Amino acid sequence: MADIDWEAPLCGEGSSCFRLGTDADGNGYIAVAGQEDHYLIDSLEALRTLITDIKAGKADHLL
Numbered sequence: 001m002a003d004i005d006w007e008a009p010l011c012g013e014g015s016s017c018f019r020l021g022t023d024a025d026g027n028g029y030i031a032v033a034g035q036e037d038h039y040l041i042d043s044l045e046a047l048r049t050l051i052t053d054i055k056a057g058k059a060d061h062l063l
């Protein structure tokens with residue numbers, strides 16, 4: 001398992017909590033809090049783009 005520096009969980013009311021993390025190799029990680037050994041990994045740029053797109057409303061149709 002990579003040496004991941006996990007941020008504090010991000011939680012919505014009544015829903016699962018997610019954690020974002022990074023490693024020394026420039027990778028970004030997303031996992032459900034408490035299940036950090038089952039993560040999604042991509043580049044920091046891909047994680048940055050995902051967050052930017054979500055903030056811009058591009059995933060609002062999923063709500």
